[in-house]
Amino acid sequence: MTATKPRPAAAKKRGELTEMAWDPITRIIGNLGVYTKIDFANREVVECHTTSSLFRGYSVFMKGKDPRDAGFITSRICGICGDNHTTCSVYAQNMAYGIKTPPLAEWIINLGEAAEYMFDHTLFQDNLVFVDFCEAMVKQTNPSVLARAEKTAAPGRDVHGYATIADIMRAYNPFEGEVYKEALKVSRITREMFCLMEGRHVHPSTVYPGGVGTMPQPTLFTDYLSRLISILDFVKKAVAMNDDIFDFWYEALPGYEEVGRRRVLLGCWGAFQNPDVVDYRYETMTHWGRAMHVTPGIVVDGKLLTTDLVDINLGIRILLGSSYYKDWVGEEEPFVNFDPLGNPVDIRHPWNQTTLPDPGKRDFDDRYSWVMSPRWFDKGSGEHLALDTGGGCFARLYVTALANMVDTPYVKSTGRSVLITLPKSERLPETTLEWKIPRWSNALERDRSRAYFIAYAAAMSLYFLERAMQRVRGGDMRVFTDFDVPDEAIGCGFHEAVRGTLSHHLVIRDRKIANYHPYPPTPWNGSPRDSYGTPGPYEDAIQNMPIFEENGPENFKGVDIMRAVRSFDPCLPCGVHMYVGGGRTLKKIHSPMFGASHG
């Protein structure tokens, strides 16, 4: 049972509960609804369930197709990080076909993925998340906090140029604020960088199993580098603005660390392959997984449980909780009994999963979800852990810091923190940032880590550029390895989508896809209760969380709840449903009013 450490709650007398709902949630990708019961007397969310409803059936219609098409098809799962799927699919196919991407292509893919992280985190943080922290919003939800912000000097003024905290908040006002508009521009420059490496955004055109079609001319790297240099000022400024805002929030609203807080249960599947080490063989996956430039691993209660991709792979279990599927266990034959190392593979592992859709009414007492519940089975404790990704960036930094394996000229892990060095840029000097492991896994820290991870990706891309240009100058222009599709094979790919863990599991028979199951981050983060009754992370983070908004039930906006949900960077096209609690038809639907139209 995953449960957040019980908060020291005085014996409270439960007040009257008010039901409140927001469906659909805006400023995320996909459709998500949040349904809560709030005790306004005690200023607490008592119960929460979140729902999303979309089924498209990728693992159903991919059966029988040519496995080489998988990267093109699975990209269409997600409209903001589709390239992460293509890349992950290519990793899985490389394993299945027994091939290795030429080193230069590996650097090109890393540069593309780094640009994706910079783009996606920037757009999400500055244009979507930060609307919850901007002056226009806080004016309506916490006027006293805004008044205090007007009088609070911003510690990072020398870096970002804003005198007070309120000035920073104003800069994030949607469609009008300076930073909001600048972030849109930066999100375009970083997407151009992405397009240079992977052809187009968001469904790449130049990424293939075996390599890329991108032409590695010197011009390619010049075009990327000049754009990268042009955004470094903004990256440094963003970190300073984020630190100022979040530090102020803790100070202005004591107890805010409880918003969106849950037990530290983090998963990261690793990113940025190291071409000096990776050969895509399952037998050596432990070794090359640890050579990645973002370390894969699982953290439980602040301790590193494993950094071994083989362990990670074998521990994945897909549980059914309350979803519109028939169970395949006992109905269908397994596809993979043993992994290439001879370890037994569970019937609930994605390799052995069969998707049997069985639509029905939305009934909160029965079935209401189009997603299953991925869990990680911890042999040590016998628990099926409901890992979360902290919106991706949080788990990536956390695991990389603890594992102490990343050591490049610009990014170094220390065992306690991650050091990120960005060179001199137009306005600001060379800067070394340090992301330190925070005390909590909560909304503010997830959001803060996003700004730092943009810097991480920017610094890493400098290193990737140097390595790639070395190759080109040395005359190595190979970017693609030819291959034949085997009659029978299995493969798995591990990668980090922008918002967290991503794995693709592939079984080939008769040179066709016999089984293909992608596991993106949002099913991990927003899964429904599983068959053991273990709730998913969103719900866990929102339930029993205090609220700080100054409005009463009459004009309640729910901004604290929104901050908690959005901190996970929900991305719902994979279809997520989550539900906790009694599941009655809502008697009262209420939602906030803000900026009904703009223009």
Next chain:
Amino acid sequence: MTQGVGGGGAVIPHEHGFDEITILWISEGMSCDGDSVSMTASDQPAIEDVVLGLIPGLPKVNLHNKVLSPAAGGEEFLAPYRAAARGELGQPFILVIEGSIPNENINGDGYWTSFGNDERTGEPLTLNWWIDRLAPRAWAVVAAGTCATYGGIHAMAGNPTGCMGLADYLGWDFRSQGGLPIVNVPGCPIQPENFMETLTWVLYHAAGSAPPPPLDSLLRPQWLFGKTVHEGCDRAAYYEQADFAKDYNSPKCQVKIGCWGPVINCNVPKRGWMGGVGGCPNVGGICIACTMPGFPDKFMPFMDMPPGGSLSTLMIKPYGALIRRLRGITNATANREPKWHHNGPALTSGYNPRWRPYGPADPRRQAARERNKP
């Protein structure tokens, strides 16, 4: 001034068009939201330029899009959609649909995709429920992306949801309140500038300053989809010289390794993906025909040569091989400097002294000296 939308009544623009218009964007089709995201990539024009009124001659635009909405969500976000569904928005609106339209008649009491809940029962409202109410009242209807235009990936063979494109659902002869057919902007996802340019044209038309956008029989903007990928591709010249890439390491024409460019309606090679950067075949990505009604089934497996490619590449071979050789000869000549560029003791440039004005040996100077003798 703005004309109200009566309950099912026609929207009558005044002679100068509308001063203000609403965009109701629904991405709750079977989509990945990639078209909303792609739209934000455009700088030509940028969505914020349209919303902030920076483009002269457009009506004031009220945009409602889930990804960009400052609203927290829920009923406040849904309010304009609900008003429009009741015929009470009081303003003309453009309905943008993103994602494939599912068949909700094949799943019993279930649903494939929903947008908000029924106010009475609390049950999910299907996308189809919204389309049935909004499309007949919309001043214009725009389908964003290949899913919404022709069904796309989610409608491929073997799909469990029976989904389709918007025109398959509403009928290809559908006309909006403004008298327009559905405006289809295919692409998986939409090329950002293609979409924004089309939307802007529709907005000019709403303002009364432009005719409706010219569409072809598949309801695509003619000026964007009237040419093939091949006709705008950087690599097309290799094809003409029968010089084909054998794998993806090559900068040459990719028709033998899976590119469908010669027969696909799309301007991406010409326009690039955004701000002229990226694209598909010209930057090394095979064209998988993502703008087409037949996508994806008619073009799979993507990495094999299209069936028609074998004949056309065979036929171009003799011509291409000969022309490449001849061009090689000419090219070698073009790469040589003329012979008289040297530092020797003689001038060998073919100079005729008669043309050297007033040099010491110039006959005209001698004549002048003769004439000027005292």
